[in-house]
Amino acid sequence: ANEDPIKVGVMLPFSGIYAALGDAGRNGLKMALKEHAQALHGRQIEFIEMDTEARPERAPEIASSLLDQHHANFIIGPVHSGVAMGMIKVLKDKDTVMIIPNAGAAAATGPLCAPNIFRTSFSSWQPSYPMGKVALDNAYKRVVTMSWNYGMGRESLDAFRESFTAGGGEIVKEILVPFPKTEFQSYLSEIGSINPDAVFVFFAGGGAVKFVKDYDALGLKGKIPLLGSGFLTEGTLEAQGPSAEGVRTTLHYADGLDNEVNNKFRQDYEQMFGKPADIYAVQGYDAGLLIANAVDQLGGDISDQAALIKAMEGAHLFSPRGEITFSRAHNPVQNIYLRQVENGQNKVIDVPAAALEDPARGCKL
Amino acid sequence: MLFNKRTERYFVWVFFPLALLMPLFLEQNTFYVSKLTTVMIFAIFVMSLDYLVGRCGLITLGHAMFYGLGGYIFVIIAPEYEAVNFWVYTFYICVIAALVALIIGFLVLRTSGIYMIMITLAFAQMAFYYFSDSIDFGGNDGVFIYVKPDTSIFGISLFDLDNPIHFYYLCLLSLFNTLFFFRLVIRSRFGRVIDSIHENPGRTTALGYNVFVFRLMAYTMASALGAYAGYLFTLQYGFVNPSMLAWTTSGSALVMSILGGMGSIYGAILGTLVYEGLHYVLEHLTEHWLLFMGALIILMVILFKNGIAGYLEKLLEKRS
Amino acid sequence: MNNAVILETEGLCKHWGGLKALDDISLKFHDRELHGIVGPNGAGKSTLLNLLCGHYKPTSGKIVHKGEAIDAIKPYAFARRGIGRSFQKTNIYPSATCLENCCVAVQRRMGGSFNFLRSRYRQQVLEEIATEALEKAGLGQRRDQVASRISYGEQRQLEIAMVLATSPCVLLLDEPMAGMGHEESQLIIELLKTLKREYCIVLVEHDMDAVFELSDKLTVMVDGQHLTTGTVDQVRDDPRVRDAYLGQGDEVY
Amino acid sequence: MTTSLFFVQLINGLQYGLLLFLIASGLTLVFGVMGILNLAHGSMYMVGAYLAWYFVQQTGSFTLSAIISAVIALAIGIVVERLLIQRLYRRNHLDQVLLTIGMIFVFNALQSILWGDDPLGVQVPEAMSAAIPLTDVVEYPVYRIFVALVCVAIAAVMYFMINRTRLGMLIRAGESNREMVECLGIDISRLYTIVFAIGVMLATVAGVIAAPMSSIVPGMGEHVLIACFVVVVIGGMGSIKGAFIGALLVGLVDTFASVLMPQLSSMMIYILMAFILLIKPQGLFSS
Amino acid sequence: MNKLLEVKSLHTLYGESHVLHGVGFDIEPGQAVSLMGRNGMGKTTTLKSILGLVQPRSGNVFFKGEEITGLPTWQRMRKDIAYVPEGRGMFHNLTVQEHLQMAARANRKGEQNWDYDRVLATFPRLQERLTNLGTQLSGGEQQMLAIGRALVTNPDLLILDEATEGLAPLIRKEIWDVIRTIKASGISTIIVDKNIKVLKELCDKHIVLVKGQVVFSDSSSGLVDRLDEVESYLGV
Numbered sequence A: 001a002n003e004d005p006i007k008v009g010v011m012l013p014f015s016g017i018y019a020a021l022g023d024a025g026r027n028g029l030k031m032a033l034k035e036h037a038q039a040l041h042g043r044q045i046e047f048i049e050m051d052t053e054a055r056p057e058r059a060p061e062i063a064s065s066l067l068d069q070h071h072a073n074f075i076i077g078p079v080h081s082g083v084a085m086g087m088i089k090v091l092k093d094k095d096t097v098m099i100i101p102n103a104g105a106a107a108a109t110g111p112l113c114a115p116n117i118f119r120t121s122f123s124s125w126q127p128s129y130p131m132g133k134v135a136l137d138n139a140y141k142r143v144v145t146m147s148w149n150y151g152m153g154r155e156s157l158d159a160f161r162e163s164f165t166a167g168g169g170e171i172v173k174e175i176l177v178p179f180p181k182t183e184f185q186s187y188l189s190e191i192g193s194i195n196p197d198a199v200f201v202f203f204a205g206g207g208a209v210k211f212v213k214d215y216d217a218l219g220l221k222g223k224i225p226l227l228g229s230g231f232l233t234e235g236t237l238e239a240q241g242p243s244a245e246g247v248r249t250t251l252h253y254a255d256g257l258d259n260e261v262n263n264k265f266r267q268d269y270e271q272m273f274g275k276p277a278d279i280y281a282v283q284g285y286d287a288g289l290l291i292a293n294a295v296d297q298l299g300g301d302i303s304d305q306a307a308l309i310k311a312m313e314g315a316h317l318f319s320p321r322g323e324i325t326f327s328r329a330h331n332p333v334q335n336i337y338l339r340q341v342e343n344g345q346n347k348v349i350d351v352p353a354a355a356l357e358d359p360a361r362g363c364k365l
Numbered sequence B: 001m002l003f004n005k006r007t008e009r010y011f012v013w014v015f016f017p018l019a020l021l022m023p024l025f026l027e028q029n030t031f032y033v034s035k036l037t038t039v040m041i042f043a044i045f046v047m048s049l050d051y052l053v054g055r056c057g058l059i060t061l062g063h064a065m066f067y068g069l070g071g072y073i074f075v076i077i078a079p080e081y082e083a084v085n086f087w088v089y090t091f092y093i094c095v096i097a098a099l100v101a102l103i104i105g106f107l108v109l110r111t112s113g114i115y116m117i118m119i120t121l122a123f124a125q126m127a128f129y130y131f132s133d134s135i136d137f138g139g140n141d142g143v144f145i146y147v148k149p150d151t152s153i154f155g156i157s158l159f160d161l162d163n164p165i166h167f168y169y170l171c172l173l174s175l176f177n178t179l180f181f182f183r184l185v186i187r188s189r190f191g192r193v194i195d196s197i198h199e200n201p202g203r204t205t206a207l208g209y210n211v212f213v214f215r216l217m218a219y220t221m222a223s224a225l226g227a228y229a230g231y232l233f234t235l236q237y238g239f240v241n242p243s244m245l246a247w248t249t250s251g252s253a254l255v256m257s258i259l260g261g262m263g264s265i266y267g268a269i270l271g272t273l274v275y276e277g278l279h280y281v282l283e284h285l286t287e288h289w290l291l292f293m294g295a296l297i298i299l300m301v302i303l304f305k306n307g308i309a310g311y312l313e314k315l316l317e318k319r320s
Numbered sequence C: 001m002n003n004a005v006i007l008e009t010e011g012l013c014k015h016w017g018g019l020k021a022l023d024d025i026s027l028k029f030h031d032r033e034l035h036g037i038v039g040p041n042g043a044g045k046s047t048l049l050n051l052l053c054g055h056y057k058p059t060s061g062k063i064v065h066k067g068e069a070i071d072a073i074k075p076y077a078f079a080r081r082g083i084g085r086s087f088q089k090t091n092i093y094p095s096a097t098c099l100e101n102c103c104v105a106v107q108r109r110m111g112g113s114f115n116f117l118r119s120r121y122r123q124q125v126l127e128e129i130a131t132e133a134l135e136k137a138g139l140g141q142r143r144d145q146v147a148s149r150i151s152y153g154e155q156r157q158l159e160i161a162m163v164l165a166t167s168p169c170v171l172l173l174d175e176p177m178a179g180m181g182h183e184e185s186q187l188i189i190e191l192l193k194t195l196k197r198e199y200c201i202v203l204v205e206h207d208m209d210a211v212f213e214l215s216d217k218l219t220v221m222v223d224g225q226h227l228t229t230g231t232v233d234q235v236r237d238d239p240r241v242r243d244a245y246l247g248q249g250d251e252v253y
Numbered sequence D: 001m002t003t004s005l006f007f008v009q010l011i012n013g014l015q016y017g018l019l020l021f022l023i024a025s026g027l028t029l030v031f032g033v034m035g036i037l038n039l040a041h042g043s044m045y046m047v048g049a050y051l052a053w054y055f056v057q058q059t060g061s062f063t064l065s066a067i068i069s070a071v072i073a074l075a076i077g078i079v080v081e082r083l084l085i086q087r088l089y090r091r092n093h094l095d096q097v098l099l100t101i102g103m104i105f106v107f108n109a110l111q112s113i114l115w116g117d118d119p120l121g122v123q124v125p126e127a128m129s130a131a132i133p134l135t136d137v138v139e140y141p142v143y144r145i146f147v148a149l150v151c152v153a154i155a156a157v158m159y160f161m162i163n164r165t166r167l168g169m170l171i172r173a174g175e176s177n178r179e180m181v182e183c184l185g186i187d188i189s190r191l192y193t194i195v196f197a198i199g200v201m202l203a204t205v206a207g208v209i210a211a212p213m214s215s216i217v218p219g220m221g222e223h224v225l226i227a228c229f230v231v232v233v234i235g236g237m238g239s240i241k242g243a244f245i246g247a248l249l250v251g252l253v254d255t256f257a258s259v260l261m262p263q264l265s266s267m268m269i270y271i272l273m274a275f276i277l278l279i280k281p282q283g284l285f286s287s
Numbered sequence E: 001m002n003k004l005l006e007v008k009s010l011h012t013l014y015g016e017s018h019v020l021h022g023v024g025f026d027i028e029p030g031q032a033v034s035l036m037g038r039n040g041m042g043k044t045t046t047l048k049s050i051l052g053l054v055q056p057r058s059g060n061v062f063f064k065g066e067e068i069t070g071l072p073t074w075q076r077m078r079k080d081i082a083y084v085p086e087g088r089g090m091f092h093n094l095t096v097q098e099h100l101q102m103a104a105r106a107n108r109k110g111e112q113n114w115d116y117d118r119v120l121a122t123f124p125r126l127q128e129r130l131t132n133l134g135t136q137l138s139g140g141e142q143q144m145l146a147i148g149r150a151l152v153t154n155p156d157l158l159i160l161d162e163a164t165e166g167l168a169p170l171i172r173k174e175i176w177d178v179i180r181t182i183k184a185s186g187i188s189t190i191i192v193d194k195n196i197k198v199l200k201e202l203c204d205k206h207i208v209l210v211k212g213q214v215v216f217s218d219s220s221s222g223l224v225d226r227l228d229e230v231e232s233y234l235g236v
């Protein structure tokens, strides 16, 4: 076959507020490609790593560097939706394959979907939509929703609202906090005075830590159940400490998922990187799996882009999160789990939606 | 003489011919052409800031507002799926930005020093949040521009904006014009008044100049050019994002302009080139590029009294 | 004297908080006359000048220039009406040459300040006028020196040169001789002698030799109040003035 | 808004304002009073939070951790002033901007190397983990009351020191004319080193104290930086009273805006600042 | 008899321009010395070189027998020297009261003859302006404050650079009286002023600078003898 290495451009934030996510994604990616080295039919992998600093205005430039300067075969990135938009602008319909290992922006596999754009993570709709049903099942009728006022946040709340109000629930208030503000005290006081049946939120990273701690400190915990999109308790549990106990979230992954792939993955990851794996690592890992899988199917020859895309579309991956396939818009079709924090771990308590597919509104593929 | 320092003449004679030839060597690798284009666009922006801060003594941390506005004005006024004329829209954008600058300058220029820094920051942040919270303009994720303008004058099209090399030359031309323009303004009688105001506003008032009006003019002019740079940036990749308006963008520009040598104008190009160059090199060398970048910046402040331009001047002017 | 009144104050007051720095001052300044103003420290002399040149706004009272009340106009407009002033505390452009300092002043009058294209280095006329002003103030030799590098006394001279360069009709001079050597003072005294044939000059100065020699009219202020106005001889012999300001002895310090 | 909610929000606003003052207090000293433009102030706040986390891990005691962190901060302050800042006093203020931005880069890189990028958390010290009920649902943690008290105490001490003591006069005089202060026989350069170090220590201690009630994440320094400058500038440069009132104002306006006009809440403190500076171009209490 | 201050062949440059060409003189304890010269001859530069505010290229300064040439300014001042600079050096953010409070200290012998109250008694005008900021004073008031601020450090050597500039005659007379008192109490002074009549009577020794060189250095009687020569140096 071909002697040239396969070039994988990695466009993730390694500094700034999203650095932890970028780090985990890269770790996962490298681990997968190392594990599945024999699937590559002898081809080496060359990584080209670029720090996006989570700055959208730099995204087109870096993307074009990977495309025009390094001629990468695959570009993995990014974390941040704004950066994703900048990348897509450059990479859409080009001869490299873009795999998004995190950013959930609906547009990426919606109106802007393209044959060469794949996503191994989720659309923002996916993890939040099933929670509406969960809330109704628990007889929560009046719910306050809250998130940062940005695309991902609003899309998550909309997805929750969609299923929740369809089943007769009422959203008594939707609170949008300016991004990236983390002063939640006044909002929480207000929620306290409304006293709803439950609260549904989307927060991630440092904001999630602060939110969960404040929720506890101001005494809301234990009085008003806290539901969230799973990122609320991903990679943040240690920092949240006991405040997170009992928080229920929905996500396409859970640490405690008991399947063979996951058990091995978690063990190896912890061994290799000295810390527990999280969702971001899984998504990066799956990006690696997706590449390995396609290269394997094509016998190591990825020069024909149409064939490559076809191979990827047909992929059936055994991910730590369970089996995934890809929708026509190139978004993963996956299980969504209901998890509850117990002893500092996200424990699966239910599967409210199996093999959930994003509606991919606006995609013409 | 327009370029009245020997160093500056040398720089102009070295930089622009080199820049002119550059794409010939880089035909294989269009990325470098794009990268240099981006750098030059930002240099235009830094230059307009340098004029304000270094020449007029008007320190602003809100200049990025105009950079971002350059992009957003285009998104707002241009039809989405129709190629408009580049020159006409350049005119529109500069005029609209100038009007905005006139209004904001009218408010902002009552203060001075740190208070002015903060109030310009305040307006820029308002604009930032306006676009970043907006739903119509893509919010935090930004907007795409699907059709690039065409550049024909009387039916003759000089540049094809979709061609990176053409775009490069357009930006190079713009950069040169900006440098030339600022030099002209500095050398002019208006420039004399601005210099006087910079050094001693009270005295200038006592001599009968309406300091406020002069400042307002300078502010408006620099802001319009800042918007022009933003417009070019937007066109380069067809992408606008609110982070263009963020204070960190103003901050980076300020850093580059101080690094280049405040008030020297051509130092803006040096500062931008060196900063972006270092960034690019370090980023490819090590994951901890921030550490080295920071250390180098610190070292440069300590070593160079008046930025890189000042250092070069010390080397070159001594012999004369 | 029968020269026309050019500048006039009516009941001018300036209060700083509780302090009445100027209290109900009504004075007339005539064309082609040098009007001296003296008084103990803190009497409000500089404050008066600052009001006359628009630097401060009066608490109450009126300033009339050539028959028009001008107390409400903007500071720069005072200068445009030809009211030029020098400062007690040196106030120049330190990093520019002496010539350039004066050019800024000349240019105001010659126009072109909003011209973005016209070179400021092509300026025969401007330079001539500026040079002339420098020479008048005795700084011809320092023309091309950077202002921060000339001595304190010379900076005081530059201060005057800059006012002259605006070719004002009213000159407000705040202690122009302070810090100057004898020779320079003498030069300025001679200069003022010729200038006062053309201009209305208001001179605040503690150098009694100079004041007595130059003044056509002399006003004494004490604690923001107007004490007396008259010819030099009238004032010098006024016992109240001796009490408050000059001292009893004959020696002049 | 019900009356009880109004009062709860009032408390929230005051509490947030006091916290802001705590974070900005070092900047008030270094920037407001001494006139040094230290953009790395936020980084020191971040360093404080990370140090708190690290030493709580090591020693298990929050108090001990706070003390060690403060000492380290003093040392950092002294070194930075002696090695870097001191060289720039005679230069343009903008060089300080560049220098301290360089320092931000270095601190951020070191944070990432030393402590990684994952969000971290420190638990509220055991002794202060109780809470006081405010309404049926909402309660108020004792620790936050403690923090508020610390802020008031720091404000009082700073006010007294700057405005009433000879030391304070010397510091202010140094901002106005360093050479003249030296002509009075004062070792201004040592004085400035110490005061700068104290400013750095205040920023760090703020980071330590805030750690249990916030999340410790990369970039946390830059987020507070602007708010700190807003506080100092609204109050008027050099005025401790101004900074204190400015902080409370920002706290209250931010809190009530988030509840009453959520569409504008992201811009609210900037609107406030622009408004104040348009009316009083030198801030509320400038001298 | 040991000298209070000895200045030996100072050469000082501002950048390229050579301003002092070997200035040297000395002062005995209790002496009042005048330093005269036309504008720009280097009087201020001499004082600044003595105080270390500018670094002379070569030359030495001894105070009370100790070499102080290389010391930082503040250490020199701590040896009980006080300075009233030309231009007055007010602090824009300190009140009159604070100017005096911050500067006040006992000298090395522990004496504190001049304190806050005595300065205010000497300059009653300041008493009325205690809460004004330094730059909100009239020119003359600033001058008084600058002198007062120097006095409260209780110096052995008081250096006055144009200290009577901008003062009303009556006040000027008072200042001269104060300087007489100071002199009587054994404090040495270096006075830069242009009033040769007063200096002649007040000072024990006179130094005239021309273009950075000492062209005249003698006692008062010597000054009277060579008055014409000196006046020509001064351009009187």
Ligand SMILES: Nc1ncnc2c1ncn2[C@@H]1O[C@H](COP(=O)(O)OP(=O)(O)OP(=O)(O)O)[C@@H](O)[C@H]1O
Residues within 6 Å of the ligand: C016, C019, C021, C039, C040, C041, C042, C043, C044, C045, C046, C047, C048, C088, E129, E132, E135, E136, E137, E138, E139, E140, E141, E166, E168
């Ligand atoms: N900005 C100010 N705020 C408060 N008081 C002021 C201000 N400026 C001046 N003053 C006070 O007003 C009074 C008059 O001051 P002014 O400068 O007019 O005096 P002057 O007559 O010029 O004295 P001098 O001869 O000493 O210069 C003084 O007592 C002074 O302290």
Ligand SMILES: Nc1ncnc2c1ncn2[C@@H]1O[C@H](COP(=O)(O)OP(=O)(O)OP(=O)(O)O)[C@@H](O)[C@H]1O
Residues within 6 Å of the ligand: C148, C149, C150, C151, C152, C153, C154, C179, E014, E015, E017, E019, E037, E038, E039, E040, E041, E042, E043, E044, E045, E046, E086
């Ligand atoms: N900062 C400076 N840089 C360059 N040259 C200077 C500087 N300060 C003073 N000079 C020059 O040094 C010479 C001596 O100045 P100095 O101030 O010592 O004179 P002086 O005798 O005190 O005069 P004056 O009576 O006017 O105060 C002058 O010719 C002046 O031009």
Ligand SMILES: [Mg+2]
Residues within 6 Å of the ligand: C045, C046, C047, C088, C174, E138, E139, E140
């Ligand atoms: Mg005065």
Ligand SMILES: [Mg+2]
Residues within 6 Å of the ligand: C152, E043, E044, E045, E086, E161
């Ligand atoms: Mg002098």
